[in-house]
Amino acid sequence: MLDYRFIKENLREVKENVKNRRVDADPELVAELYDERNGLIHDIEDLRKRRNENASGMKRKLSSDEREKLIEEGKKLKTRISGLEKELEVVEGKLYIEVLKIPNMSHPDAPLGMGEEDNREIKHWGSVPDFDFTPKDHVEIGKALDIVDFDTATKVSGQKFYYLKNEGVYLELALVRYALDTLRDEGFVLMITPDIAKDDIASGIGFNPRGSESNIYHIENTQVCLVGTAEITLGGYYANSFMDPGSLPVKMAGLSHCFRKEAGAAGQFSKGLYRVHQFTKVEMFVYSHPEESGKMHEYLLGIEEKIFRGLKLPYRIVDTCTGELGGPAYRKYDMEVWMPCRGEKGGWGEVTSASNCTDYQARRLGIKIKEKGKKTFVHMLNGTAIAVSRAIVAILENYQQKDGSVRIPSALTGYTGFTEIQPKN
RNA sequence: GGAGAGAUGACCGAGCGGCCGAAGGUGCACGCUUGGAAAGCGUGUGUACCCCAACAGGGUACCGCGGGUUCGAAUCCCGCUCUCUCCGCCA
Numbered sequence: 001m002l003d004y005r006f007i008k009e010n011l012r013e014v015k016e017n018v019k020n021r022r023v024d025a026d027p028e029l030v031a032e033l034y035d036e037r038n039g040l041i042h043d044i045e046d047l048r049k050r051r052n053e054n055a056s057g058m059k060r061k062l063s064s065d066e067r068e069k070l071i072e073e074g075k076k077l078k079t080r081i082s083g084l085e086k087e088l089e090v091v092e093g094k095l096y097i098e099v100l101k102i103p104n105m106s107h108p109d110a111p112l113g114m115g116e117e118d119n120r121e122i123k124h125w126g127s128v129p130d131f132d133f134t135p136k137d138h139v140e141i142g143k144a145l146d147i148v149d150f151d152t153a154t155k156v157s158g159q160k161f162y163y164l165k166n167e168g169v170y171l172e173l174a175l176v177r178y179a180l181d182t183l184r185d186e187g188f189v190l191m192i193t194p195d196i197a198k199d200d201i202a203s204g205i206g207f208n209p210r211g212s213e214s215n216i217y218h219i220e221n222t223q224v225c226l227v228g229t230a231e232i233t234l235g236g237y238y239a240n241s242f243m244d245p246g247s248l249p250v251k252m253a254g255l256s257h258c259f260r261k262e263a264g265a266a267g268q269f270s271k272g273l274y275r276v277h278q279f280t281k282v283e284m285f286v287y288s289h290p291e292e293s294g295k296m297h298e299y300l301l302g303i304e305e306k307i308f309r310g311l312k313l314p315y316r317i318v319d320t321c322t323g324e325l326g327g328p329a330y331r332k333y334d335m336e337v338w339m340p341c342r343g344e345k346g347g348w349g350e351v352t353s354a355s356n357c358t359d360y361q362a363r364r365l366g367i368k369i370k371e372k373g374k375k376t377f378v379h380m381l382n383g384t385a386i387a388v389s390r391a392i393v394a395i396l397e398n399y400q401q402k403d404g405s406v407r408i409p410s411a412l413t414g415y416t417g418f419t420e421i422q423p424k425n
Numbered sequence: 426g427g428a429g430a431g432a433u434g435a436c437c438g439a440g441c442g443g444c445c446g447a448a449g450g451u452g453c454a455c456g457c458u459u460g461g462a463a464a465g466c467g468u469g470u471g472u473a474c475c476c477c478a479a480c481a482g483g484g485u486a487c488c489g490c491g492g493g494u495u496c497g498a499a500u501c502c503c504g505c506u507c508u509c510u511c512c513g514c515c516a
Contacts, residue, residue: 041475045485052485055443055497067496074496374480375472 001099001364004034017105020112022323025101033095040088044081051077100203104360106322107331113321119334120321125305126314128338128346129398136404137341138396139272144404146424147171148273148392160262160277162389167421171395171408172280172388174415176255179282179386182307183253188284193233193254199223201236204365206328206357217259230254231382234285240366243287243378248369249296250287253385255280272393274349279389286381287367290359293379297356300383301333304352307385310411313394314338316348329355335384337394351390354383 007014007030014027054074058067111120142148147168153161164172180190199209199218202225208214209225217226227233234254243250258281262270273279284303288296301317308315320332332355336348359377362368367378399407404423413419 038475041485045475048485051497058443058496071496078496372480 001360002102002104003363004030004095004099007031007099007102008034013105014102017322018102020106020322021103021325022114023101023103023327025103026098027102030095030098030102033091033098037088037091037095040084040091044084044088047077047081047084051081100364103325103327104330104358106325107356109319110325110331111319111321114323115321116324118321119318119324122317122319122333124314124316125309126312126338128314129340131340131400131402133402135340135397135400137272138393141396141400141404141406142168142272142392144423145406145421147421150272158277160275162273162276167416167418168392170416170418171392171412171421174408174412175386175388175391176280176282177415178310178412179307180253180255182303182310183251183282183284183385186251186303188251188253191230191234191252191254193227193230193256195227195257195259196224197227197232197236199225201239201365202227202232204239205232205235205361206326207232215260215262217261226259227256228260229258229281229382230256230283231285234283235361235365235380235382238287238365238367238378242368242370245289245369245371248287248289248378249292252285254283254285256283257281258387273389274393276389279387281387282385284354284383284385288379288381289369290376290379293356293358293381296379296381297331297333297354300354300381301335303385304335304354304383308335308337308351311391311395311409312411313398313409315351320353328357328360330358330360331356337390338398339394340397349390349393351387351394352384354381356381 002014007027011027011031018025018027051074054070054077058070111118113119136144139148139150142150145167147164147166149163149165150161153163184190196219200223202209202216207216207225207228209216209218216228219225231254233256234252237252238250257278259278260276262275262277284300286296286300305315305317315335315337318334318336320329320334325332332353334350335352335354337351338346339349340346342349357380359379361380362377367380368375369378395409396406399409401407401420405420407420408416408418
């Protein structure tokens with residue numbers, strides 16, 4: 001969330017940003033509710049002050065007349081206070097709902113735009129494979145190699161679930177190990193995180209755990225949800241605490257399952273493993289000093305590039321346009337890998353993203369540092385190291401061979417124990 | 426899941442319904458002292474929000490969380506959560 005006062009004092013910029021972000025939010029309403037709230041707080045505090053004075057007037061010995069008068073006065077104050085308190089509660093409730101709709105501000109260099117086509121490519125690496133045969137898509141390959149089973153998963157769990165089988169299992173584990181080892185070498189603290197988180201942590205990160213438009217599964221009759229990403233549990237790690245400024249940056253890598261409802265997402269671009277309800281991911285998370293977050297953002301992107309260069313998969317990086325940034329990100333880089341069977345003649349498919357959320361999440365979660373007596377919110381960043389299901393899409397499609405087999409990227413063979421996967425009969 | 430014990434500031438630990446934002450101690454910061462250090466002495470040391478140009482000043486709230494009783498609650502009553510111990514179950 002943004003700071004109330006910031007919204008009020010920068011109303012024009014915030015409104016402009018809301019428009020650029022393609023978000024349904026009303027900064028003006030926030031400013032009005034904020035004023036209303038402050039007025040009520042002012043009145044309440046004034047009355048409470050009088051209540052306290054009235055009460056302390058009864059500490060000494062009094063005639064029963066005086067006593068009676070003070071009690072009467074106290075009762076009146078009590079009624080008025082509780083009336084205003086109820087009003088305040090209503091106003092604060094509305095204010096909170098409204099402020100949460102307001103997205104983070106945007107980096108001045110983030111491209112203005114409404115949709116994917118407005119993302120700006122800032123670099124690319126590798127070359128798109130040139131097949132001397134007609135490449136098959138990963139669904140077909142997975143079936144032929146007997147390493148992915150969608151049909152049975154649909155029967156057992158529903159659409160957009162899958163079983164990984166045989167070498168597919170090792171492929172997932174290899175990707176996970178590869179990512180974790182890379183991050184360990186970068187000084188990240190490795191973690192396996194809970195797959196369930198409390199609603200208020202999830203919403204602090206910027207995920208709405210309830211409601212029809214929510215992308216995450218809420219568990220009925222509880223106040224918890226299945227995590228959509230380890231970003232939630234890693235970002236909640238220091239919730240409501242002060243961090244030691246000397247300890248920053250804190251770099252964490254979290255391995256978790258990710259659960260997403262993906263309601264309504266369908267079509268050729270989300271077929272197979274590309275868009276599923278459950279996948280495994282290694283997530284990077286950084287708590288940064290506010291002055292360093294821009295640098296840390298580049299650093300996270302650098303690691304993502306390193307991981308995919310290691311896999312020798314051709315990719316491009318896009319600077320995500322304002323309309324695609326979502327709520328918490330100040331700036332976001334997406335990494336897209338070439339997927340030969342995406343669309344008619346292949347296309348770029350998102351495999352990772354790195355976001356600098358500045359203090360947007362930290363404010364809601366209450367994560368601060370104290371420096372020279374001044375309190376500020378930390379900056380929080382996240383980036384994907386490996387989203388396993390999408391990495392598998394990319395590997396299967398890019399590393400397929402004419403005979404139907406799939407080679408394993410050399411960076412992974414030490415973990416898989418095999419160098420290629422042959423079709424089964 | 427069952428039984429019991431507890432929850433107070435960075436930490437330990439007092440606290441009779443009004444004199445408690447909270448004794449005392451430890452720690453920490455600054456100063457004095459010292460050739461330097463330790464000890465000693467002195468001063469200070471929470472968070473959130475509101476007013477305000479203000480990290481100056483003023484105000485309100487906060488003693489696990491939420492309600493209630495009362496003119497007045499850290500103190501009384503109710504509910505919840507969490508922690509610890511024991512039992513059960515269990516990968």
